[in-house]
Amino acid sequence: MTAQLIDGNALAKQVRAEVAQRAAALTARGHRPGLAVILVGDDPASQVYVKHKVNDCETSGVRSVLEKYDAALPEAELLARIAALNADPTIHGILVQMPLPKHIDPQKVIEAISPLKDVDGFHVQSAGALMVGRPGFLPCTPYGCMKLIATTGIALRGSNAVVIGRSNTVGKPMAQLLLQANATVTICHSGTPDIGLFTRQADVVVAAVGKRNVLTADMVKPGAVVIDVGMNRKDDGKLAGDVDFDGVSKVAGWITPVPGGVGPMTRAMLLVNTLEAAERFAQG
Numbered sequence: 001m002t003a004q005l006i007d008g009n010a011l012a013k014q015v016r017a018e019v020a021q022r023a024a025a026l027t028a029r030g031h032r033p034g035l036a037v038i039l040v041g042d043d044p045a046s047q048v049y050v051k052h053k054v055n056d057c058e059t060s061g062v063r064s065v066l067e068k069y070d071a072a073l074p075e076a077e078l079l080a081r082i083a084a085l086n087a088d089p090t091i092h093g094i095l096v097q098m099p100l101p102k103h104i105d106p107q108k109v110i111e112a113i114s115p116l117k118d119v120d121g122f123h124v125q126s127a128g129a130l131m132v133g134r135p136g137f138l139p140c141t142p143y144g145c146m147k148l149i150a151t152t153g154i155a156l157r158g159s160n161a162v163v164i165g166r167s168n169t170v171g172k173p174m175a176q177l178l179l180q181a182n183a184t185v186t187i188c189h190s191g192t193p194d195i196g197l198f199t200r201q202a203d204v205v206v207a208a209v210g211k212r213n214v215l216t217a218d219m220v221k222p223g224a225v226v227i228d229v230g231m232n233r234k235d236d237g238k239l240a241g242d243v244d245f246d247g248v249s250k251v252a253g254w255i256t257p258v259p260g261g262v263g264p265m266t267r268a269m270l271l272v273n274t275l276e277a278a279e280r281f282a283q284g
């Protein structure tokens, strides 16, 4: 391995410590930051994610309220619950864990959350704000990826950046953030015949597809920064990213591991967004 490891756990710890300080200051002024987390159904992975998010809040001085509902919860009831949380002055952020059961329209649920409390950054207003460079909440995963890239010291201005994947939650906002940082950005996806053609020119590659080995050593420019958003389960039950870590780490300059790279930073940026929401609320 020649690449330097980008340690997401260490950076997330630092971010949480900063959040804890700001949360304490805000609490002292009578505005304890509050996050509502809604889980519908009993998807095992979602249960684990939600537990982590609630634990993170506890260690950072952010109040969390976990609401768990049966998978059969009618959509209208969920929307009514969100409306109540929108009006609750002790709640500054609302997160509805995805995926939702099939009978609930996720887009409708996301749009029901007040943009002022949209700490996931999934609301169409948040996406629009990012697109035109206005203040709004950034989706936690791409926000965390930008922080991870910043630790390498690479100058994004004038660099070539390739995002593999075009989801609304990661790929598209990631490309926007890199563009804002003055990188030349290419988005590759399932319709791109030869992804390597683009990644071989790239100073930064962000892989966010949800499929193993979409980026292999022969596709990477020596010294590049490689950010792996993937979270795939291997046959042995262990986690693996989208990047062939063993191969790519021999060519890249920097690389995030899975686990311990992007995941912890996604959770840390949720805390940052919640705190931001509470600070804005306190400012009135």
Ligand code: GUN
Pocket: 049, 095, 096, 097, 098, 099, 120, 140, 266
């Ligand atoms: N499910 C998996 N990741 C996320 C996330 O970041 N936010 C929400 N709301 N649901 C998710």
